[in-house]
Amino acid sequence: MKPGEPEATGLPGLRTWRRVYAFVALTFILWVALMVGLAWRYR
Amino acid sequence: MNALDYAVLLGTLVGIAAYGMWRTRGGGSLRSYLRGPDSTPWLVIGLSVMATQASAITFISTPGQGFEDGLGFVQNYFGAPFALIVISALFLPLFRKLDVYTAYEFLGKRFDGKTRLLGAGLFLLQRGLGAGITIYAPAIVLSTVFGWRLDLTIVASGLLVIAYTVSGGSAAVTLTQKYQIGMIFVGMAAAFVVLILRLPRDLGFSGALAAAGGFHKLQAVDFSPDLHPRYTFWSGLLGGMFLALSYFGTDQSQVQRYLSGQSLRESRLGLMFNAVCKIPMQFLILLLGALLFVFYRFEPAPVFFNQSAWQRVEARDPAGPWRGFEADFAAAQARERADLGGWLAARRAGDAAAERSARAAVAADEARTARVREAAKAALHAADPHISANDADYVFIDFILAQLPHGLIGLLVAAFFAAALSSKSAELNALGSTSAIDFYRHLFRAGSSDRMTVAASKWLTAAWGLAAIGFALSFRLAENLIQAVNIIGSIFYGVVLGIFLAAFFLPRVGGTAVFWAAIAAQLLVFALFATLSISYLWYNLIGCAACLLLALALQPLVGRGAAPRAALA
Numbered sequence: 001m002k003p004g005e006p007e008a009t010g011l012p013g014l015r016t017w018r019r020v021y022a023f024v025a026l027t028f029i030l031w032v033a034l035m036v037g038l039a040w041r042y043r
Numbered sequence: 044m045n046a047l048d049y050a051v052l053l054g055t056l057v058g059i060a061a062y063g064m065w066r067t068r069g070g071g072s073l074r075s076y077l078r079g080p081d082s083t084p085w086l087v088i089g090l091s092v093m094a095t096q097a098s099a100i101t102f103i104s105t106p107g108q109g110f111e112d113g114l115g116f117v118q119n120y121f122g123a124p125f126a127l128i129v130i131s132a133l134f135l136p137l138f139r140k141l142d143v144y145t146a147y148e149f150l151g152k153r154f155d156g157k158t159r160l161l162g163a164g165l166f167l168l169q170r171g172l173g174a175g176i177t178i179y180a181p182a183i184v185l186s187t188v189f190g191w192r193l194d195l196t197i198v199a200s201g202l203l204v205i206a207y208t209v210s211g212g213s214a215a216v217t218l219t220q221k222y223q224i225g226m227i228f229v230g231m232a233a234a235f236v237v238l239i240l241r242l243p244r245d246l247g248f249s250g251a252l253a254a255a256g257g258f259h260k261l262q263a264v265d266f267s268p269d270l271h272p273r274y275t276f277w278s279g280l281l282g283g284m285f286l287a288l289s290y291f292g293t294d295q296s297q298v299q300r301y302l303s304g305q306s307l308r309e310s311r312l313g314l315m316f317n318a319v320c321k322i323p324m325q326f327l328i329l330l331l332g333a334l335l336f337v338f339y340r341f342e343p344a345p346v347f348f349n350q351s352a353w354q355r356v357e358a359r360d361p362a363g364p365w366r367g368f369e370a371d372f373a374a375a376q377a378r379e380r381a382d383l384g385g386w387l388a389a390r391r392a393g394d395a396a397a398e399r400s401a402r403a404a405v406a407a408d409e410a411r412t413a414r415v416r417e418a419a420k421a422a423l424h425a426a427d428p429h430i431s432a433n434d435a436d437y438v439f440i441d442f443i444l445a446q447l448p449h450g451l452i453g454l455l456v457a458a459f460f461a462a463a464l465s466s467k468s469a470e471l472n473a474l475g476s477t478s479a480i481d482f483y484r485h486l487f488r489a490g491s492s493d494r495m496t497v498a499a500s501k502w503l504t505a506a507w508g509l510a511a512i513g514f515a516l517s518f519r520l521a522e523n524l525i526q527a528v529n530i531i532g533s534i535f536y537g538v539v540l541g542i543f544l545a546a547f548f549l550p551r552v553g554g555t556a557v558f559w560a561a562i563a564a565q566l567l568v569f570a571l572f573a574t575l576s577i578s579y580l581w582y583n584l585i586g587c588a589a590c591l592l593l594a595l596a597l598q599p600l601v602g603r604g605a606a607p608r609a610a611l612a
Contacts, residue, residue: 010308017311021128024318028124031322032276035114035263042256 044189048453055226055457056464060207063219067211073493076212076500077144077476079303087221088313091300091469092291093320094220094227099181099463102231102328107435109332113255114263117326118274119529119580122284123291127318130292131311133547138298139307144480145473146298146543153546154554156485161558162542163481165565166295167474169535174470174507175514176527178204181463182515185456187351188440197515200460201467205508208468209501213299213476216468223461230458233451234443235331241446242334243341245387251337253390254383257402258340258409260333263326273578282580285587286529289536291317293543296466296473335442340383340409346372346419348437352430356423363426368419375415379408471511475504533579534572537586538565544587545594552594555601560593 014020044052074081083091108116143149147166151159182196207215242251255261265275272278291297291314304310346368347353357365386401420432443455479500484491491499538561545557568586572579 008308009312011312017132020311020315021132024124024128024315027319028121028322031326032121032264035117035326038252039114039256039261039263042252042261 044452044456045449047450048456051450051453052457052460055454056203056460059219059222059226059461060203060464062222063207063215064210066218067215071212071214071497073144073497073500075214076497077480078299079213079217081303082305083217083303083309084305085309085312085316087217088301088304088310089316089320090224091217091220091303092297092313092317093324094224094462094465095296095300095469096290096317096321096466097224097227097324097462098177098466099459100177101325102227102462103181103184103439103459104436105325105328106332106335106439107437109260109329110336110438111332111435113260113333114326114329115265115274117263117322117329118265118276118279119283120287120322120325121276121279122281123287123321124318125280126284126287126291127314129288131314134292134543135301135310135314136307137547138302139310143302145295145477146293147295147477147481150542150546151481151485154557158542158554158558158561159481160486161561162293162539163477165535165539165561166293166477169531170294170296170470170474171507171510172514172531174467174474174511176531177463177467177470178511179515181459184436184440185459187349188437188444190351194516197512200463201508201512201515204464204467204471205505208471208475208508209504212497212500213303213472216465216472217300217303219468220465223465226454226461227458230451230455231328231331234439234447234455235327237447237451238331238334238338238442241342242338243387245391246337246341250387250390251334254337254340254386255333257386257405258336260336263329270577270581273580275578278578278580282533282578282583285540285583286533286536286580289540289543289583289587290532293536293539294473295477296469299473299476300469332438335438338442339438340376341380343373343376345441346416347423348434348441349430350437350441352427353423356426356430360426364422365419368415368422372412372415372419375408375412379405379412382408467511471504471508474507475500478503478507530579533582534568535565535586537568537583537588538590540583541587541590541594545591549591549594552598556597557590557594559601560597561590563593564589 009015009017009020011020014023105116138146138149141149141152143152145163147159147163150162178197178201182193182200185191186193186196207219211218239248239251242248246254252261265272266277267275268277269275270278301310301313304313345353353365357363382401382404386398386405389397389401420434423430424432443452447455479496483499483503484496488495488499541564542557542561545552545560564586567589568582571585572582
């Protein structure tokens with residue numbers, strides 16, 4: 001990383017990168033659940 | 044296509060290319076030519092990364108995948124979010140800290156010159172092969188449908204992308220991708236809306252989903268541990284993660300895109316944008332295909348969606364079985380439509396028993412329709428072996444031509460070409476940069492000035508573009524196009540990823556051990572690919588694991604002078 005590059009994400013509610021990564025992982029789980037739900041609903 | 048469609052097609056494509064050349068005119072430093080303006084915000088990086096991955100094949104071929112096999116192909120992308128997290132947390136800070144132009148420069152700093160050249164060479168080999176497909180794929184489909192000459196279509200689109208990529212370098216690629224992906228989104232959204240509007244009025248969106256579910260087209264996730272199905276949750280999550288880790292983390296066409304961010308934060312957010320959006324985007328494109336399947340159960344469909352090939356064979360052999368196939372298919376479809384009507388009526392009435400019985404009748408009809416189609420395909424392929432029996436790539440185009448209004452047809456065709464140009468330009472940019480930085484400047488002209496390296500990069504980009512055109516002019520494809528690209532990638536990506544992971548996680552392993560381990564692992568993947576019938580996604584994992592394990596085993600035998608890990612920390 002270049003000197004002085006900001007570590008902060010600048011995202012409200014997701015102030016650290018760990019939180020951003022956790023958000024991405026949760027979104028993945030949500031997509032999979034929605035797809036499973038769609039197939040179950042219209043099976 | 045009429046004059047309005049051609050005006051939209053040529054106006055948008057040439058306009059965007061000309062604008063990109065004009066905005067990035069006047070050359071610049073080596074840094075700005077290879078990395079862009081160093082001020083790119085995260086959304087533009089995110090769109091650029093997305094546009095680089097999403098080629099014309101994505102938009103032409105993926106709906107065909109959805110039509111044939113349902114939503115299962117989306118599992119191919121399940122590993123991508125996690126791979127992008129690893130790249131954002133681990134790869135990206137190091138690439139930026141070392142201030143490299145190419146990912147392979149990093150290998151030179153961590154290991155040695157020969158390992159850097161091996162990584163760069165494997166990239167040039169697999170990406171050079173893929174580059175031919177990127178340019179060939181939309182050309183073969185569109186030239187077949189519109190009766191354009193295939194060679195002229197390949198050459199014209201190839202020369203257009205070479206012109207602005209050579210002229211403006213990375214900045215032109217990023218700038219044009221922003222407008223190209225915007226056009227693609229508008230075109231695909233318009234097609235989706237038209238499809239929904241053209242479904243039978245009493246069916247509705249919910250009824251269409253129910254019908255798609257009844258035809259087993261909505262099974263997106265398969266948790267089976269079996270290794271043989273091409274797409275399962277596990278192969279997508281594990282194999283797909285290794286594929287995505289290698290593609291986004293070590294493929295220069297992607298690394299070059301996110302290194303142009305104005306800060307680490309912008310580059311990271313650009314990657315996270317893709318981590319969140321990639322799966323729903325692919326899901327929607329596949330869903331479009333699944334709904335097309337339903338649409339063609341209520342509307343007359345051609346026996347074979349590559350209609351120009353069908354008509355060509357029919358004209359050559361008028362006494363052949365073609366009319367008979369058409370009549371059988373039409374009769375089978377009419378019967379299926381009638382039974383589908385019965386199913387809809389039972390569904391509206393809430394009569395579960397009648398609904399079950401109608402669904403059983405529809406399933407029998409569908410099996411009959413499929414048998415006629417398979418027999419017709421086999422006869423067509425026997426009559427002309429050059430015609431691929433796989434017509435899935437023509438399903439979406441057929442719908443566009445038959446159902447969309449003029450103007451919108453031109454926009455969709457322009458969107459396909461825009462997708463081809465956006466991924467092609469990033470590939471050429473990366474091939475030119477890697478050849479110039481990792482071979483020309485590193486191997487042949489160690490003391491060359493920045494001006495000379497920019498000139499070399501321009502010549503090499505043009506040369507790769509011409510080679511891709513030549514390659515595209517000379518080959519035939521039988522596989523579904525999007526799978527062909529992923530198969531080629533999977534054969535090489537695992538080993539390249541193994542080299543990079545050894546650099547990050549095996550601090551005691553040196554260049555010589557990794558170099559020979561990578562060569563042995565690549566030969567192993569070739570051998571396994573030729574002999575096994577497992578899902579190609581697993582080769583990403585196998586190549587990577589073999590490279591890492593062999594490097595560890597070889598290090599005590601050949602290892603000397605492993606780079607101290609502290610130098611990169």
